[in-house]
Amino acid sequence: MTLRISTLGSFQQVLLGIRGNQGLLIRAQEQVASGRRILRPSDDPTGTARSLSLTRQLADTGRFKEAITAGLTSTNTATSGLEDASGLLAEARALVLQSMNGTLQQEDRESLAAEFDLIRAQLLEIGNVRAGDRYLFGGTKSGAPPWQEVRVGDETRVVYRGNEEQQFLRIGPGVDLPVNLPGIDIFGLSSHSGARFSNLTGLAGGTTANEGQGHADVILRHDATLAPGGLPGIALVNGGAGDTLLGDNELVIDAAAGTIRLGAGPQISIPGPPEDLSDIVVENESGGTLHLDLSGYAGGSFTGTFTGQGSASLDGSTFVALDFTQTDLELRDDARGIVLHVDTTGVERAGKELVTFGGTGNVFDLLAGLAGDLRNEEGLDSHELLGRLDDRLEEIGKNQQGVLLGLGVLGSRSQRLISAEDRVQSVELQLETLLSNERDADFAEVALDLARADLTLQTAQASGARLIQTSLLNFLR
Amino acid sequence: MTSIGYNTGLRALLSSQFALNTVGHNISNANTLGYSRQQIHFGTSSPLASRGVLIGTGVNALDVQRGVDQLLNRRIFSQVSVSGSLQTQLGGMTEIEALFGEPEGNSVGSMLDDFFTSISELSTAPEDAILRTGAVQSAVALTSQFNLLDTGLENVVQDRRAELSTKVSEVNDFATKIAQLNVRIGESLANGLSPNDLYDERDRALRGLAGIVDFKTVQGPNDAIGVLVAGNTLVSSAHANRMTVTTDNTGKTALQVVGASGFVPVTGGAIGGLLEVSRSLGPDLRGQIDQLARNLILESNRVHSVGVPAGGPFTSLTAQNSIKDRDQDGSLRDELLSNSGLPFDISNGVLSVNVTNMESGDVVRSEIAISKTHTTVQDLLDSVNAIDNLSADIDGFGRLRLISNAGHGFDFSSRIDPSPDAEGTFGGGRATLGSGASAPFALADGDTLSLTVDPSGAAVPLTVTFATADFDEISEATADEIAAVINGDSAAQAAGIVANVVGEQVYLQSISSGATQSFRLDGGTAVATMGLGFAVGTTTTGQDNTVDVEIQGLYTGAGDEVFTFRPNMDGTIGTTPGLAIDVFDASGERISTLEVGVGYQPGSELEIGEGLRVSFGLGEISATNNDAFELEVVDDPDTTDVLVALGLNSLFVGSDAETIGVREDIVADPSLLSSSKTGSSGDSSLLLDLLDVDSKGIGSLGGATIGQFYGNIVGDTGFEVASTNSALQSNDILISSLDLRRDQVAGVNVDEELVDLLQYEQSFAAAAQFITVVNQLNDELLSLI
Structure with missing residues (x-):
């Protein structure tokens, strides 16, 4: 017995063929239009799971990048601040040497004192420098200026209101880098000597x-x-x-x-x-x-x-x-x-x-003291004055050391941050490539799919049309 | 003869007409789904015997039969049921798949990333108010996305339930129709008729039913068909039973057939698909999302609860989760904490509570032991109330409420007590004498300690007596018990002598500080046991310079630890050559030696290790008098999860995807978001710990991270959709091939019918011609008359 084909069945077959091919065409078109291979998880469940995991990892590296950028910003701000401070201290040192010249008149000393006041104000500004809302040299007490002026008796002193704790940045998986320099380490006198x-x-x-x-x-x-x-x-x-x-x-x-x-x-x-x-x-x-x-x-x-x-x-x-x-x-x-x-x-x-306690003074008080010495409010004789200036000079040297040490720390951190940035960027590139492989449509392939689906659809339509047209009725007269 | 001819002709005409009619019926129904092609069967009519000859009397239409293969029909019905189920499952799963919004929409996944990214941003500048608000807002966005997903899933399930009633009423319609058709078919058969179209109609009804529910058919008398759904009779020949939607004893949707006991476990057809989605797929997925949300809440709150907000320690704190009266006796306080209706489990362990004196900055750490099997709500309240300057109560909603006294604050952080030598047992201003031996002390009833207070002045003699009643076991007296006896002695109080405990050693101290304070140990029977023999007869004096001990830093070691600091000799800080302080850990191992002799500037910092630094002020310390102090450091301040369970200082509230949210007061005031372990504005240590929640494997998620677990849920859903879809497609192909086979038997081919049409038309014409011939024969005969 030959195969009987019912008319309804053949029509439905034609329809099924056209529908199927239209589906393929639409799918290929979606991929072309969106540039994505996976538009919904069911398109490729394992690919979706992999691309989600890659997305998570990319978000991670994005975070590390941001942290590194923030770290570089604050390190750079701190570095330029300390470079300025180093220059100011060199200037102060020169001024002290100048003021030790015995031929100076009181008015010369007064004007030098004014210069020390200026340097002190500038240094104080650096000590309280901010990046965004944070004071860079205050340890983790970074919400308020770390160096604050207080009245002690009849003199104005600067005290450190920060702490000596480290702020950390997460710059890699499980890698935390300290980012701040507690101001006391830089502007304080860090020697552990006794009282002088x-x-x-x-x-x-x-x-x-x-x-x-x-x-x-x-x-x-x-x-x-x-x-x-x-x-x-x-x-x-x-x-x-x-x-x-x-x-x-x-x-x-x-x-x-x-x-x-x-x-x-x-x-x-x-x-x-x-x-x-x-x-x-x-x-x-x-x-x-x-x-x-x-x-x-x-x-x-x-x-x-x-x-x-x-x-x-x-x-x-x-x-x-x-x-x-x-x-x-x-x-x-x-x-x-x-x-x-x-x-x-x-x-x-x-x-x-004058007694100086090791490890606990700071450069601001030192400069204020210098200005005070030069104004000679205590009525010191030249002998006393020279002795004091000599002491102060030594302390300025120590402070310069502190600032240089800080610059060194910042420099090495900056290097670590830059190398971390390089690494994160290469990881990011790698992840992006992997994600793109997983998720993005291969245009050549999709274009081919599209052309193929188009062709099959047209063939199905053409053959369907032929099938539908052929009927015995056409020949019965 | 003539009449035979007419009759034969008539029969031929009528047969052809019948045949033409059948062809017409077939052509007309060429597009009727489920129509079975009808074929007329002819037979010769009974011959007449005439003059010994059997003369054929023509043709008879015997019957009209439909081409049908009942076995094939049953195969088709069962495959239609499978497709119906897959179709509805696919519908539900596709909706769910779209709810996730993956891979590139607004999704829980992208919100998780956003949340942890904003926490990371905040960690780079924890003082930044805008970043802080951003972090809180992204937490809110994350929780609303969880809520949205949960509501979406719930809606999918609810929609399936609503659709189920519609489908069940369709089942009932079909059942009624089948029963009615059974009756009509029976009637037709009784009349000897062949009810082909009724059969077709019943098959169509059965196929329609198969799309909704899977069933088995049984052949009854008079060609009636009985329908059994999972063993329950839905249709028995003329009678249809009603199917109803109800809930089973687990609260899930279930079906019942009226008159039958038990539930109908439908697996096929649209109803099967709906039940699958609403009973298992949807709830399972919700369960997984709940698990994800629950673990996010648990892990985040574990970190957050032990943090300190930007504004410093708390002055009052109310728990988020209510304690329930589980035993219904009208009192909350007798409930076991681990069984008081809290959403998270409590384990055995210790909770550390720090009370900070806001003015001096002194931190007093207290530990509350929590037992899963013993600690009741009242025990917890008592433990908290026993802490100085802190009180606890239960509010009207059953929530624990902690309040500190004015000038004090509290937190649960791992921060270090900056001045651990509060009693001055290490070079403090008080006259201090430490026991050389450690507890337990083998005292006997009536043992004494005799002192003379201020021997060179007022010389007040004093004897403290230890009695059996003062101890649990006097032969194994603890340091605390001995201290309690001395501190409870009125004569000692009057003379200004107190006892303190460091580790397992007892320290006798003058209550005041300064060089004028002194006492002499005269003896007593307890002296030897307590290792105080060295000091008998010597006068211990206080000093004006107190060795101020200050600790800085954050403990980075693993596990809780107690460090004990002891001098190596008698001497003055920064002065005596060779003076050093040895640091021992809890096991007695020396971990560090701090040089504080000549060359050390009092007040400058020394590294201890494990992230800690210490400075010592000017003053004398004595190894002879056993000077020592302890520094307690904790790795995990809450090993019990009691903070998480109660919801104290939590970040997220709720316990699953439906209830997850961000604590309201944090949303209103983002500064309450804890970012540090110390309260310093620039300390982001807690935020870094919070970031670990994103990257660590979680045991109850099968070791996956939160992100991985979520990715798996999405991947599994995608897999479910893809596999359902491909199963549906292959099943549809199977059905269409079955349909093709059915069509080979029962389908109408118009061309074929046209051929038949011509054939019968020609038969009709021939028959007519035959009658004409017979008629002419008659006319011929009549013309003879």
Whole structure:
């Protein structure tokens, strides 16, 4: 029996063929129009799962890239800030050297002080530099300026309100890179030395360690002068009230040479009349002064010991009497948390001894101190001033070291970030290629599919039309 | 003879007419689906015997038969059922597939990426308010996408349920129709008629039914057909039973046939497909999405709950999840915490609570032990209330509420107590004497310690006596028990002597600080046991300089740890040559030695290791007096998940895709998003931990990451759609080939019918011609008359 084909069946077959081919054509067209091989998960379930996983990985690398960019931005900002700071410190160093020139007049010093003020303000700006909303040099306390000015007693000081913690950036899978430099490491004095004394009064560190922040002044007060017996017609002026000598000082009057000398201080000639001899000042080697009334001096050599009695204070209110044998005298300023142990055996004059605590001061206070020294509000003599400037110069050197160290750290971080960026970019490219292979249509292939589907559809339509047209009816007349 | 001729001719004419009619019927129904071609069968009519000759009397139309293969029909019905099921499944799955919005639309996947990307962005600048708002908003977008997906899936399931009732009523219509046709066919057969068109109509009804539900047929008497759906009689000859939609005992949709007990487990036809989608595919997928959301909530909240918001520690915090009165006794407090209706499990472990004095910055860490099998809600409340400056209560909604006293804040972070030597047992200002031995101490009832307080001044004698009643087991006295006895002694209180505990050692201390404070250990029977023999007769004095211990950094080690710091000799910080501080871990291993002798500037920092740094202030420390302090560091402050279960400081609320959301107060005030473990504005350590949620394998997701698990769900759905689609296509091809085979028997070919038409037309003409001839013969005869 030959195959019977029902008319309805053959029509439906034609329809089925056309529909199927139209489906293929539409699918190829979708791929061409969207440029995607997978338009819905069912187009290629395993391909979809793979492309989703690649998308996740791409998002990851995108995050790493953003973090690296953010890191580079803040590193660059910090670097340029520190480069400026380094320049400013070099300038400050030059200015200190300039101001140590003994021929400067007070007005020259005033103008130099103004320059130090300016440098300090500029450095403070760098110390509080921001990238976006974050202060770069504040550790993780980056929401407020890390260096803040506070009034301590009658002076303005800058204190560090940040912390020493690290901010981390995730720049790779499980790779966290610290991104910030705590300002205290750069602008603070990072040496771990003990307290240093300015060597003005002869006060030195005691045997016990000290505790304190930044700078402190030890006030050595002259309380009274004790004169030796058998003075050849000379007397203290005002009972010694204006003297600054402390401790035992030998006074030698050489009648033959007509000179007078205190301790190892300079010899001065005793002036003769008609000079006013009622207030002759002699200085010891540290600049401690003794006022003598020589109006009654009748001549004759003399050697005797004058003793300057004094007391020391750290907070300006509690004074401890000095006996110049104390090798570990404790001075305290509980309000500021300072405990200082001093050796008083070398003390020779009254005055303010500047004490610098290692590891805790900062460059801003240093510059403010410099300006203050140059304005000479404390009334220092040139000897004291030079001593102080010399100290400050050394500290500026340390600060320069700190800044250079910071620049080095930033430089190596910047290099790590750049190499990480390279790596992330190559990974990203790789992932994008893989994703494209998985998800994107191969245009050559799709175009071929499209042409093929088009051709088959046309063939199906043509043959269908032929099939539909052939009927016995056409031939029955 | 003549009459025979007429009759023969008439029969031929009528037969041809019948045949033509049948051809016409076939042609007319050429396009009727399910129509079976009818064929007329002829037979010769009974011959007449005339004069010994049997004369043929022509033709008779015997019957009209339809070409049909019942076996093939049954195959077709069952394949139609399969296709019907696949078709509806495909419809549902395609809808679900579109709901995911993958690979490139707005989807949970892309929102997950967005969320973690915005967290990463925030981690690069945690102080940035705009990035912070962005992170919270992307969390909100992620949770709404979860909600949307869940609602979409729920709608798909609900739509299938609604469609199910429509389909079931169609089943009932078909069943009624089949029963009616059974009756009519029976009647026709009784009348000796062959009801071909009724058979066709019944087959069409059966095929229609097959598209909706799969069934088996049974042949009944009088050609009636019974229909059985999964063993339940839907149609029995003349009677149709109603099918109804109901729910089974698991709350899922199920079908029942009236009069039958039990449910009808339909698997084929549209109903089978609808049940598959609404009973398993949809709910399974929802279950997986729920699992994804649940693990996202759990893992994110585990990280977030131990963080500190940008604004610093909390002053009050309300749990998100309510405790339920499971035993229905009207009280919440007696419920076991692990069985109090909280959405997440609680395990045995320890919860660390830090209470910070906001003014001084001092942190007091307390630990709350949680037992899965023992800790009740009341136990938790008691433990919290036992912590100084912190109180807990349950609000009207059954939510735990924590409040700190004024000037204090609390958090659950792993941050370090910056000043761990609060009691001053390490070079503090108080006169301090530590026991040389560690607990347990083998004391006996009546053992004593005798002291003289301020021996060079007021010289107050003091004796503390230890009694059996003070201890659980006096021969194994703990340091805490001994301290409690000393601190409870009124004479000691009056004399200003207290006891503190570091590790397992007891420290006797003056209550005040300063060089004027002193006491002398005179002796007593407990001296030897406690390892205090070295100090008998010596006077211990306080000092004006206190060794301020400050810790900085974040602990990066693995596992909780207790570090103990002990000096190697007696000396003054920064002064005594060779003075060092040894750091021991909990196992007694020395992990570090810190040089604090001459050359060390008091107050400057030293590295301990594991991310920690320490500085010591100026003062004297004594190895002889056993000076020591402990630094507790925690790796995971909440090993119990109690914070997650209660929803304390959570980021996400809810427990599945339907309920997931972002905590409302965080949405309102993004600064509440915890970004750090320390509260510092630039500390993004917690955000980095949160990023780990994206990249770590999660056990309850089969070790997959959140992203991988999601990718698998999408891939599986795609696979389901693709495989259903290809199954449907191959089944449709099978049906069309079966239809083709059926058509070979039962189909109408118009050309064929045209040939038949010509054939019968010519027969008709011939028969007419025959009658004409017979008539002429008659006329011839009549003309003879």
